[in-house]
Amino acid sequence: MFPSRPFDARLVTTRRLTPSVRELVFERTDGAPFQFDPGQWVNLVLPLPGGEIKRAYSIASAPVAGSPRFELAITQVEGGPGSQYLHAMKEGETLRAIGPQGLFTRGKDVAAPSLFIATGTGLTPFRSMIQAALTAGDTAPLWLLFGARYEEDILYGDELTRWAAAHPHVRHEVTLSKATNGWTGRRGYVQHHASELVRDLRALGGGADPHVYICGLDRMVGSVKDLLRNELALPRKHVHTERYD
Ligand SMILES: Cc1cc2nc3c(=O)[nH]c(=O)nc-3n(C[C@H](O)[C@H](O)[C@H](O)COP(=O)(O)OP(=O)(O)OC[C@H]3O[C@@H](n4cnc5c(N)ncnc54)[C@H](O)[C@@H]3O)c2cc1C
Structure with missing residues (x-):
């Protein structure tokens, strides 16, 4: 784990990822390397007119x-x-930033078959984890189940589809809760599809339990976690969660 420290960061570039999500690329103003483990987060100190807030x-x-x-x-x-x-x-x-922080990392299970489940920007730590695993050349299954409302809300869709096409061990599954008639993919909430993917991963691994990582808003995280623990009897140590609220 890298120590968490305050530092200044400059906003270098931005782009719109979906109608409600903006990507911000920062760099440390002192030019020092920013070291972190995939899955970690930073605290940003935001100077609002009414006083500083941290997010x-x-x-x-x-x-x-x-x-x-x-x-x-x-x-x-x-x-x-x-x-x-x-x-x-x-x-x-x-901006002033403090980081890296957090324990939502793959740790010693970094090369284990994994299912990542996210809604909205809960996807961000998984983009980091998958990209790092591809760079490291790991070949254990890396499956992502992403939930959004509309097609236009699919985050990093082109990139993840490309990664999945280029690497047979990467799978990108999207489910939409308010899909239009033309959508041919999965429908409904991530909760409706998580069990099937865990069972498929188990079968692929000769019955071994995969690690499942869940990230997003509390309600989704809690309900997927209950499902995995109660219906699929996944061991506690195989279920990892990060809540945004
Ligand atoms: C460890 C951690 C990592 C986080 N990573 C991200 C991230 O990568 N991207 C990101 O956008 N947010 C992320 N968040 C949420 C972020 O910290 C803020 O809570 C969020 O930006 C809302 O802050 P606000 O001041 O705009 O609204 P507030 O008034 O503080 O929050 C209002 C409400 O917004 C809802 N909310 C919070 N986050 C989200 C979200 N991502 N999508 C939809 N509704 C939300 C919650 O219900 C919250 O109660 C993370 C939170 C935590 C704890």
Whole structure:
């Protein structure tokens, strides 16, 4: 684990990922490498007119040796002061950050068959984990189940589809809760599809339990976790969670 320290970060580039999600690429102003483990997050200190607030954001990029850069993906929450500030922030502006932080990492299970389950920007730590595993050349199954409302809300869709096409051990499953008639993929909530994928992964591994990582808002995380523990009897040590609220 790398020590968590305060540092200044400059917003280098931004792009819109979906109608409500903005990607922000930061780099340390001192040019020092930003070292972290995939799945960790940073605390951003946001100087609002009424005083400073701190908000946590999972790092969406994989660590790159020697690089001062890291990427975030921020959902614009209606009436939310932190996310509104970050959606209005201009390239070139700087912020105080504290990090890296958090224990939502693959740790000693880094090369184990894994299922990642996310809704919305809960996907960000998994983008980092999958990218890091591909760079490391790991070949154990890395399956992602992502839930959103509409097709336009699919986060990093092209990139993940490309990774899955290029690497047979990577699978990208998307389920939409408000899909239009033309959508031919999965429908409904991630809860409706998680059991099937865990069973398939078990079968692929000769009955061995995969590790399942769940990230997003509390209600989804809690309900998927209950399902995995109660219906599929996944051992506690195989279920990892990160809650955004
Ligand atoms: C460890 C950790 C990592 C996080 N990583 C991310 C991330 O990568 N991207 C990101 O956008 N947010 C992330 N969050 C949430 C983030 O810290 C803020 O809570 C969020 O930006 C809302 O802050 P706000 O000041 O705009 O609104 P607030 O007024 O503080 O929050 C209002 C409500 O917004 C809802 N909310 C919080 N996060 C989200 C979200 N992502 N999508 C939809 N609704 C949400 C919650 O119900 C919350 O109660 C993370 C939180 C934690 C604890």
